[in-house]
Amino acid sequence: QQQVKQSPQSLIVQKGGISIINCAYENTAFDYFPWYQQFPGKGPALLIAIRPDVSEKKEGRFTISFNKSAKQFSLHIMDSQPGDSATYFCAAPRADYKLSFGAGTTVTVRA
Amino acid sequence: DGGITQSPKYLFRKEGQNVTLSCEQNLNHDAMYWYRQDPGQGLRLIYYSQIVNDFQKGDIAEGYSVSREKKESFPLTVTSAQKNPTAFYLCATRTSGGNFGNEQFFGPGTRLTVL
Numbered sequence: 054q055q056q057v058k059q060s061p062q063s064l065i066v067q068k069g070g071i072s073i074i075n076c077a078y079e080n081t082a083f084d085y086f087p088w089y090q091q092f093p094g095k096g097p098a099l100l101i102a103i104r105p106d107v108s109e110k111k112e113g114r115f116t117i118s119f120n121k122s123a124k125q126f127s128l129h130i131m132d133s134q135p136g137d138s139a140t141y142f143c144a145a146p147r148a149d150y151k152l153s154f155g156a157g158t159t160v161t162v163r164a
Numbered sequence: 165d166g167g168i169t170q171s172p173k174y175l176f177r178k179e180g181q182n183v184t185l186s187c188e189q190n191l192n193h194d195a196m197y198w199y200r201q202d203p204g205q206g207l208r209l210i211y212y213s214q215i216v217n218d219f220q221k222g223d224i225a226e227g228y229s230v231s232r233e234k235k236e237s238f239p240l241t242v243t244s245a246q247k248n249p250t251a252f253y254l255c256a257t258r259t260s261g262g263n264f265g266n267e268q269f270f271g272p273g274t275r276l277t278v279l
Binding site: 146 | 204207214220222254
């Protein structure tokens, strides 16, 4: 079973600051590494995803960096806003189109 | 209005009872999944179905059962054999199209509490 290690468990950032969340995986079955954003009491929503043949992908204030040789990838939230306060999950692909999820990072943005 | 619906939003169960959680989708996706979420843990896969009338056990299937008689529906039964069923249950579907050909999308969840 694919293990995904996500860190930190939680972080606090000032409004306008940068939030960085890191994930490490063991193996990959297909080319798709997504990040999900979850607000309390809601289901996770797909935020951004990347193929490992690309080293970086940016969508608005959210950027994924991917290091295939190190089996690591990270999410950067630029110019963090209070509305970004949520739990973020990374995921890595497994066989049979399954995903393994990290334990989650709770981000708190202070105004 | 398209998407994934889960019902009920909150469910209370007495010990020893079986309960069934509903998941319906109108996205025309073939694959559907059930996950369990506990505080401080990631999502853990209970069961998944790639196509109608077929399903496979995930990583924590003990104490759960599913059926997939229709493409739109994938109900999950939490049986009395599940020792610690209190959790947030999430249903997901997987597209065969999209940017990557295999994105998973989640429903709003059902919070089950055992009294």
